Amino acid sequence: MTSVRFEKAMRMYAGTTSPAVNALDLEIGDGELLVLVGPSGSGKSTALRMLAGLEPLDGGAIYIGDKDVSTTRPRDRDIAMVFQNYALYPNLTVAENMGFALKQAGVPKEERIKQVQEAARVLDLEPYLDRKPKNLSGGQRQRVAMGRAIVRRPAVFLMDEPLSNLDAKLRVQTRTELAELQSRLAVTTVYVTHDQVEAMTMGDRVAVLKDGFLQQCDAPGVLYHEPANIFVAGFIGSPAMNLVSVGSERPLHLGTSAIGFDPAGEAALSGLVGAVSVGFRPEALQIGDGPLRARIRTVEDLGSEVFVHLALEHGGESLALVSKMPVPFSGHPGDDVGVQINGTVHLFDADGLRAGSSNARLLS
Amino acid sequence: MTKERAVGEKRWVNGVFGLMAWILGALFFFPVAWMVLSSFKTEQEAATSPKITFTPTLDRYREVTKSTRGLLSFGQAFSNSALIVVSSTIIVLLLAIPAAYALAIRPVPKWRDVLFFFISTKFLPLVASILPLWILAKQFHLLNTRLVLVILYTGMNLPLAVWMLRSFFSEVPRELIEAAEIDGASLRGQLTSIILPMAAPGIAATALLCVIFAWNEYFFAVQLNPVSGATVPIWVTTTISTRGNFLAKLSAASVLASIPVVLAGWIAQKRMIRGLAMGAIK
Secondary structure, eight states: OOOEEEEEEEEOOTTOSSOSEEEEEEEEOTTOEEEEEOSTTSSHHHHHHHHHTSSOOSEEEEEETTEEOTTOOGGGSOEEEEOTTOOOOTTSOHHHHHHHHHHHTTOOHHHHHHHHHHHHHHTTOGGGTTSOGGGSOHHHHHHHHHHHHHHTOOSEEEEESTTTTSOHHHHHHHHHHHHHHHHHHTOEEEEEESOHHHHHHHOSEEEEEETTEEEEEEOHHHHHHSOSBHHHHHHSSSSOOEEEEEESOSSOEETTEEEEEOHHHHHHHHTOOSOEEEEEOGGGEEEESOSEEEEEEEEEEOSSEEEEEEEEEETTEEEEEEEEEESOOOOOTTOEEEEEEOEEEEEEOTTSBEEEEEEEEEEO | OHHHHHHHHHHHHHHHHHHHHHHHHHHHHHHHHHHHHHHTSOHHHHHSOOOSOOOOOSHHHHHHHOOOTTSOOHHHHHHHHHHHHHHHHHHHHHHHHHHHHHHHTSOOTTHHHHHHHHHHTTTSOHHHHHHHHHHHHHHTTOTTOHHHHHHHHHHHHHHHHHHHHHHHHHTSOHHHHHHHHHTTOOHHHIIIIIIHHHHHHHHHHHHHHHHHHHHHOOHHHHHHOSSTTOOHHHHHHTTOOSSSOOHHHHHHHHHHHHHHHHHHHHHHHHHHHHHHTTOOOO
16 A cells, blocks of 8 residues: 655756745555646646655655655655656666666566566567667667556656657557556556647546646546636646636627626626636537637647637637537638537636636527 | 858858868878888888888787896786876775765865866976976875876876866756665665666766876876886886887887777767766656
8 A cells, every 4th residue: 555645845956046946745556547737847847756765855844654754765665657758778678677677676587587477578578688689679768667667666656758759649549558568566656748639538537737836636527627727727628718808897708799607607707807718618619609709720629629729719819619510511711601609618717726617608 | 042052052162161171180090090101111121211001910929928037027017007097096086986976966065276276286397396396206106006106096087087077977967866865865865776777887987087197197107106016107118219210119019008998988978878868867
């Protein structure tokens, strides 16, 4: 039973004015796969490295199980890490790479060979055990890096963007295999990525970071449907949520149309003072009959669905919106079309926090 | 069309650079070739006409390697040099590897200043330090011992070795060391299993330079140790005589003195190239 807990963990790099990771509170359950996601510089990799013991803490504490490991050496934390560039030892064979940690731990040779072979079987690496890393493909190297981690049967797996060096197709395939392997081994895992699709598909829960601060940590569905703030709303989902600043006048307007909320939305809105932003997913913006006119800028046909990029007049400026439409879609760039909101609209207060969500429609 | 011309121009430029490189190479090589040729000539031939065609003879080699009682022999000088060079190089590596590790992989505070301090010891002209060194050597009864040269050559090569090894260690990807750390390797484990094997070509190159510099060193040797523990460069100068011609004999002695260094360079070069071809992590 191994859980991981960050308690007000802080890391400040020398020569910087704000912490890379700021008072991070996070609890990862036993056997859970938690994804840390965020843009570059959000502190996700730093948080992982703090857990690994590769970065010292400047405040707070980190627990693995019940043990405070804040000052424990990496090798005494019972963790295994998969690096972005795999960090395979180039002077050792695949088998030696995978057995390295066991050798360091003084495991007898026969036992070591047995465990390496078992891991190699799981990862389809048996034919390559005598090869050097330079003679492997990218996908095989990735699997060796995984193998090196699982051979040790650690208490916690740490993965730092392990798929980002693979090509798109292999990445999707490996993503699934990795998630399966993790749930089979049931080892507590912290996984860092900047790819929100990877985060959403793999994570039991996803923690979104920005500028060193934890924005929200929830199950993927919750992040998508109930984002805590405007950053999470815009970061999660592809294409991104349409976010529009609609000022402080009531009723709220998108372009020339008033937005009509259902009672829950009205109640949330009545508690809000100052400027408000609204957000709605591309699938909630429908093209066809609608009170508001917009111009099609581009059409992206993905085969199964179509992303339509629109421009509409809002507050004297041209506003870019995205709509997700089913196929077939007959509009072309330059067409003038009607749009309607048909789905959930999120309300964000002046600080960017979500105040409420409700179904809404554009009124004529 | 323009692209083809660009390629043509480049080929032309490359040709010129290639030719210049060959000319420069020949200029550097010519004196060495001349020395080797002279060593197979008679003294008369060596001293007079610069002929390419002559009947080669090994007599000069026989003369210079013949040992005379009471005089420094080739074998004695060679074994002195070998002992001094090998011991000083080993000591240099033993000291420089931990220092370079500290500077490259776990930079100590103010590591740049430390690095500068190391190289600053080379600013002082050797001749300016010889008197204090001589007095110290005399005080500690080290004059005319091989030990004094081992100490001095260690000191002489250490800054260079630290600098070179630091840059080689810096090239070991950081993640590899971190991976080894997480995998449970102790400092010694990280060094012996990962860092040293990866930096081996660099260590070989560093050792080679230390060997060459120590083997060729003449100034300290002649000032502090000219008699009982004399080294090969001193032996080479013993072939110079005030009476008669000595150019061919000197050439033969110089060739003999150069062979170990050339051999070491040749072996290390093979190793260095193999090391460089080992490949990166990605």
